Amino acid sequence: MSDLLHMRGIVKEYPGVRALDSVDFDLHAGEVHCLVGENGAGKSTLMKILAGAVKKDAGSILLEQKPAEIQSPIDAQRLGIGIIYQDFKLVDELTVSENVLLGQEPQRGRFLRLLDKKRERERVREVLKQLGEDVDTDIRVGQLSAAKRQIVEIAKALSRSVRILVLDEPSAALTDHELRNLFSIIRLLRSESVGIIYISHRLDEVFDIGDRVTVLRDGAHVYTAPVRDVDRKSLIRHMVGRELDQEYPKAVMERGSEILRLEGISTDFLEEISFSVFRGELFGIAGLVGAGRSTLAHTLFGAGSHHRGRMLLDGAEFSPKSPQEAIQAGVGLLTEDRNRYGLILPMNVRENISLSNLREVVRGLVIDRAKERSVAESYSNQLRVKAPSVESAVETLSGGNRQKVILARWLFTQSRLLIFDEPTAGIDVGAKREIYLLINELVQKGVGVIILSSELPELLGMCDRIAVLCEGRLTGILTRTEATQEAILALATQFPVEAHAG
Amino acid sequence: MPADIVAFRRIVSEYGIGIVFILELALFSVLSPHFATVDNLLNVSLQTSITAIIAVGMTFVILTAGIDLSVGSLVAFAGVVTTFGLRLDVPLPAAYVLGIGMGLFFGICSGGLAGLFVTKFRITPFIVTLALMTIWRGAAFVATEGRPIWELPEGFAEIARGRLFFIPVPTLIMLTVFGAAHFTLTQTRFGRYVYAVGGNLEAARLAGINTNSVLLKVYVISGVLSALSGILLASRVNSGQPNAGLMYELDVIAAVVVGGTSLFGGKGTVLGTLIGSLLIGVLRNGLNLMNVESYVQQVVVGVVILLAVLLDRLRKGH
Numbered sequence: 001m002s003d004l005l006h007m008r009g010i011v012k013e014y015p016g017v018r019a020l021d022s023v024d025f026d027l028h029a030g031e032v033h034c035l036v037g038e039n040g041a042g043k044s045t046l047m048k049i050l051a052g053a054v055k056k057d058a059g060s061i062l063l064e065q066k067p068a069e070i071q072s073p074i075d076a077q078r079l080g081i082g083i084i085y086q087d088f089k090l091v092d093e094l095t096v097s098e099n100v101l102l103g104q105e106p107q108r109g110r111f112l113r114l115l116d117k118k119r120e121r122e123r124v125r126e127v128l129k130q131l132g133e134d135v136d137t138d139i140r141v142g143q144l145s146a147a148k149r150q151i152v153e154i155a156k157a158l159s160r161s162v163r164i165l166v167l168d169e170p171s172a173a174l175t176d177h178e179l180r181n182l183f184s185i186i187r188l189l190r191s192e193s194v195g196i197i198y199i200s201h202r203l204d205e206v207f208d209i210g211d212r213v214t215v216l217r218d219g220a221h222v223y224t225a226p227v228r229d230v231d232r233k234s235l236i237r238h239m240v241g242r243e244l245d246q247e248y249p250k251a252v253m254e255r256g257s258e259i260l261r262l263e264g265i266s267t268d269f270l271e272e273i274s275f276s277v278f279r280g281e282l283f284g285i286a287g288l289v290g291a292g293r294s295t296l297a298h299t300l301f302g303a304g305s306h307h308r309g310r311m312l313l314d315g316a317e318f319s320p321k322s323p324q325e326a327i328q329a330g331v332g333l334l335t336e337d338r339n340r341y342g343l344i345l346p347m348n349v350r351e352n353i354s355l356s357n358l359r360e361v362v363r364g365l366v367i368d369r370a371k372e373r374s375v376a377e378s379y380s381n382q383l384r385v386k387a388p389s390v391e392s393a394v395e396t397l398s399g400g401n402r403q404k405v406i407l408a409r410w411l412f413t414q415s416r417l418l419i420f421d422e423p424t425a426g427i428d429v430g431a432k433r434e435i436y437l438l439i440n441e442l443v444q445k446g447v448g449v450i451i452l453s454s455e456l457p458e459l460l461g462m463c464d465r466i467a468v469l470c471e472g473r474l475t476g477i478l479t480r481t482e483a484t485q486e487a488i489l490a491l492a493t494q495f496p497v498e499a500h501a502g
Numbered sequence: 503m504p505a506d507i508v509a510f511r512r513i514v515s516e517y518g519i520g521i522v523f524i525l526e527l528a529l530f531s532v533l534s535p536h537f538a539t540v541d542n543l544l545n546v547s548l549q550t551s552i553t554a555i556i557a558v559g560m561t562f563v564i565l566t567a568g569i570d571l572s573v574g575s576l577v578a579f580a581g582v583v584t585t586f587g588l589r590l591d592v593p594l595p596a597a598y599v600l601g602i603g604m605g606l607f608f609g610i611c612s613g614g615l616a617g618l619f620v621t622k623f624r625i626t627p628f629i630v631t632l633a634l635m636t637i638w639r640g641a642a643f644v645a646t647e648g649r650p651i652w653e654l655p656e657g658f659a660e661i662a663r664g665r666l667f668f669i670p671v672p673t674l675i676m677l678t679v680f681g682a683a684h685f686t687l688t689q690t691r692f693g694r695y696v697y698a699v700g701g702n703l704e705a706a707r708l709a710g711i712n713t714n715s716v717l718l719k720v721y722v723i724s725g726v727l728s729a730l731s732g733i734l735l736a737s738r739v740n741s742g743q744p745n746a747g748l749m750y751e752l753d754v755i756a757a758v759v760v761g762g763t764s765l766f767g768g769k770g771t772v773l774g775t776l777i778g779s780l781l782i783g784v785l786r787n788g789l790n791l792m793n794v795e796s797y798v799q800q801v802v803v804g805v806v807i808l809l810a811v812l813l814d815r816l817r818k819g820h
Contacts, residue, residue: 301708303707303708322710322712323707323708323709323710324710324711324712326710327710328710333708335705335708340702340704340705341704341705341708342705342708343702343705344697344698344701344702344705344706344709344768345701345702346697346701346768346769347697347698347701347768351694351697351698355694355698355706355709355711356709356710356711358691358694359691362690362691365689365690366689366690367689367690367691367694409709413710
């Protein structure tokens with residue numbers, strides 16, 4: 001193993017914050033080096049410096065012992081550094097082959113330099129074959145699944161003969177099966193002496209694919225070691241900087257009355273879903289990407305397409321045709337992507353909290369600012385929102401605190417049933433526990449809670465019962481004692497036989 | 503950053519375009535002896551009032567991340583409709599009610615139509631209002647056979663010419679519209695929803711806001727205020743002109759954007775729009791007083807719009 005990359009004493013300052021404080025990082029050829037840390041630890045900034053997207057304030061970068069000047073993404077590309085961002089940088093309207101060779105299109109002709117589409121296609125097919133992937137080169141990228149797009153990104157990097165490949169949270173949009181496929185591609189690249197930097201929130205992946213792991217915390221390097229020498233617990237301790245008591249603080253509670261009952265709910269996608277949720281229990285819903293988890297959540301919230309079947313909320317008929325009706329009936333939805341579907345980012349904490357229940361704070365026509373403010377303050381204190389004041393812009397809040405603001409909104413509407421879609425996605429390990437504790441408090445107060453999650457450990461750690469979906473059907477409900485990772489996966493992959501015949 | 507730059511940035515970010523406006527007033531006061539007189543300033547406010555009233559409606563629309571290109575044509579058609587109503591064979595007070603009522607009702611209908619296409623049929627506002635722009639302009643010419651409508655009841659012209667406590671009536675109407683709009687946007691639920699819809703449409707819908715109703719209403723507001731302007735303009739020229747309000751949409755959008763409202767929605771104030779409108783109005787007036795040729799004026803106005811928007815960028819610290 002030769003030393004491929006040395007980053008020494010990297011410093012990056014933004015007004016008011018030192019994003020990177022003299023960070024060292026190195027990478028060997030033919031290894032997978034995992035980079036972990038909480039949000040804001042500096043992982044992405046460090047990688048953006050390597051990729052030339054951000055300029056460092058101090059420090060040096062050595063490539064194969066030689067100093068490298070990386071001032072722009074073009075420099076990085078020339079030096080064989082490829083980066084695949086979480087939100088892919090592909091042009092949806094262009095085809096697979098056009099995307100892969102974007103900026104290095106083969107041309108023909110001596111005077112009129114025309115695009116050589118034949119050679120373009122051939123070159124891309126070659127790269128894809130090298131990856132062992134069968135993707136139609138003429139299809140528009142916009143029509144591809146997240147997993148296929150990722151493969152296009154990897155092909156794009158390979159076509160530029162990368163020596164270093166950075167993968168930023170590559171698993172976020174992948175199913176388990178697709179992730180295993182990605183891992184085999186990573187292993188293939190590793191065997192061809194490419195150095196791979198793998199950023200992830202999911203520690204399981206570090207142990208699956210990593211050779212070495214580096215932990216950053218608050219912009220500083222805290223730990224590097226071979227993966228075989230560390231365990232999950234110590235890794236978390238390094239990330240958070242203190243001992244975490246318990247990742248999943250499960251509270252034992254008494255099951256109460258039935259709050260929600262579904263009888264044969266069907267939509268264009270869902271088929272005959274029936275189950276009941278009780279007060280005093282945490283009800284989880286599992287399923288692979290595309291199994292229908294979010295469709296179900298949207299149907300319960302009146303935000304989906306038309307449904308058949310019967311829903312009962314506390315015994316009363318419940319058939320919301322809009323989110324408004326669902327909210328009036330006492331249902332709240334904490335969406336998966338908070339920034340896109342939950343918060344109004346230009347607004348402050350106060351305005352985001354009161355938004356769904358402004359009628360409570362108006363006097364005549366006019367919004368009573370003082371009352372609105374005191375309501376917002378009382379909920380944000382109750383939920384321990386960390387913000388300078390309720391007048392702070394939500395844009396300045398961390399993921400965990402943003403989630404709390406949405407939760408405050410639904411508490412103010414007096415919700416009796418809360419649906420959490422991916423409750424801790426994008427939230428730090430330390431702040432996750434806060435969210436779990438708040439969920440426990442809600443259940444104790446008699447609020448019905450449903451958690452939809454793609455993180456099995458989260459469901460296994462917190463839920464009393466877990467319903468499993470597969471292609472829009474309910475394939476089983478497991479109690480806490482029955483539920484294991486294997487049992488859930490077995491139900492989640494119970495595809496109907498006829499659907500795959502021929 | 504040096505301390506004086508930090509201080510400058512803070513002042514700019516707090517008062518923004520207002521500072522530019524004050525500098526502009528000071529500059530013209532020095533350059534032209536005729537500028538800083540009560541008569542001239544009242545005159546500027548009168549000239550600005552027509553587009554400024556439309557700009558209020560446009561601010562609502564742009565706050566929801568939409569656009570309304572139909573306003574200029576609406577000015578013409580509402581003027582034509584009103585003058586047509588005034589000439590109907592009914593006793594005088596009734597003719598006024600009928601004519602002005604028809605003009606305003608037409609504005610409401612046009613805005614409602616735009617809102618319907620934007621919400622129910624999910625067509626982008628740009629296209630919907632572009633179509634309405636050509637439809638109403640054409641309709642105004644068809645209805646009048648291309649000739650202005652003259653011979654209106656006596657007194658119609660007095661609306662725009664009239665004064666109350668020395669202040670021109672259109673100026674008073676403009677200030678009232680701004681006051682009402684400012685109150686609506688800052689103090690009411692509907693106002694908050696306008697910002698929410700523009701800030702994040704899908705999140706607003708999932709927060710239980712009837713987003714379609716909010717969008718429909720902003721286009722109706724824009725329609726009715728354009729019609730109101732059209733009626734005032736008809737009164738000022740004492741006729742219904744099918745080519746009235748040509749290119750107003752661009753002047754109005756410029757005033758809104760100079761006033762700091764984001765074309766992406768969710769950010770902006772009508773106070774900014776008022777200053778933006780006045781800034782452009784004062785600029786035209788000042789250049790006139792200094793005998794700057796009208797072709798040159800166009801160039802200067804364009805440059806000032808660019809500079810004002812650039813200042814806004816600076817203010818947001820980019």
